[in-house]
Amino acid sequence: MIPLLASGALDVAFASAVPASLNAVAKGARVRIVAAREVAVPGCIHEIYGNRKSFPQGLTAGSLRGKRIAMTAPTSLSAFLLDTILASAGLGREDVRPQYMRVREGTAALVAGQIDALAEKDMDFSSPEIIPGPSVADIVPGFQYSYIQFGRNLLDGDIQTGAAFLWAFLRGVRAFRSGKTPAVFDRLAESGGMDPAVVRGLCRNRFTIDGRIDPASIQRMSDWALSKGFIPARVEAAGLIDNRFLDQALRRMKEAA
């Protein structure tokens, strides 16, 4: 996604501060983080799920030792989240058996018991065989997962266009958080064969209300990427952030209020 954003084939990406973003900025590509999207909220989002048979005593960070854990890629947000959870128990990636596969295959493998756990946030599993693990929110309070990133067309174009996009997004977030969009949940429940009432009750406060970016969260991912060798040199969080659009969008919201 990020290479497409850097090439101008995409204008907006909803993505984490993944190594591709960091490398793109380090190489001079016009890609910037312009607003925060999701944040770790205790009891709201889980970042790892396990098969109940593999964790009869419950899924804790320490119980992951020696387990087969799937994630999408060694460079992914899920890999970072797994490393964060493992580190909280004094473990590292070398203490588990990582398996790399797409979420689709990982989900099927987890349900079938081919793997012990799947590192992926907010899967909303409804199978009783699948249990959630510890939450990153308890380890790194306020950690921001994902962001809105702009490519060169919006960054170098009329600032009003990008600001208007963020204004519309933030309005959507506020409507979502206030429970005004049940149709989304109904569609989700229908497509997943889940109980609509349960799905409507899922937490909605994982989206940041003002989109303010937490540089410490980005720096944490950047330092992790450097330690893993995914980026050649340290990338400062400040170099990735462009607040112009968000400032304007928030001003407009304030004026409207």
Next chain:
Amino acid sequence: MKRAAWGLWLPLTAAAIWQVAASAGLLSPLFFPSPLVLARTTGKMAANGELVRNAAATLLRTAVGFLIGSLAGLASGLWMGGVPSVRRSLDPVISALNATPRLSMLPLFMLLLGIGESVRIVVIALSSAVIVSIAAVEAVGGIHRAWVDLARNYGAGAWEMFGAVYVPAVLPQIFTGLRLALGHALVMAVSTELVIPSSGLGSMIWLAWQTFSTDRLYVAILLTAALGTVLNAGLRAMERRVIPWKSVGQG
């Protein structure tokens, strides 16, 4: 030597034009790193063992899957070609498998076989088996009745018929099937590595994309292409040795 020159002039010319365009600043180094940059990246990746390790992983998967699949495909194809009732029974299955993208079966095989190496090998082998099987059926079906009758009239026994008529008649088409199957085996090996990216050239491509390392992306893709060319050339060389009469018609 002459054959190699004919095969190399086009890619070398393209690389030269690419280098000139990159040096002149006509291409963005972000998306089109120059051949010299790629050569440096290749050197680094070769020096730290990354290239050899991943190429070897892909080659091993390709070889094992191709070998198993080709043998299975050859056996089933010859059986189908020789026994009409078997052909009528298996033909719909082979046709259905041929029409189904093999990669789409990967999740199913993962559920049945787990996520180890075996699941990749099965997908690669299945791909090879289908192609070789179809080639073998066609090869047997293409044996001229006149050759068989002529050999029988000269008193050829069963083994002589097999060695002097059937094998020479089917080998050219089977070799064509094998070459196609080998190419597909490599494609499937890289494809499965893209889906389950633990090692191999597909894994390198995936990782390069995930880290926006375009130079590494190009190196992995070019290495895959080079590997395919070398494998195909190897099988062609073997083909020329085993069935020299085929190359007469090809000039």
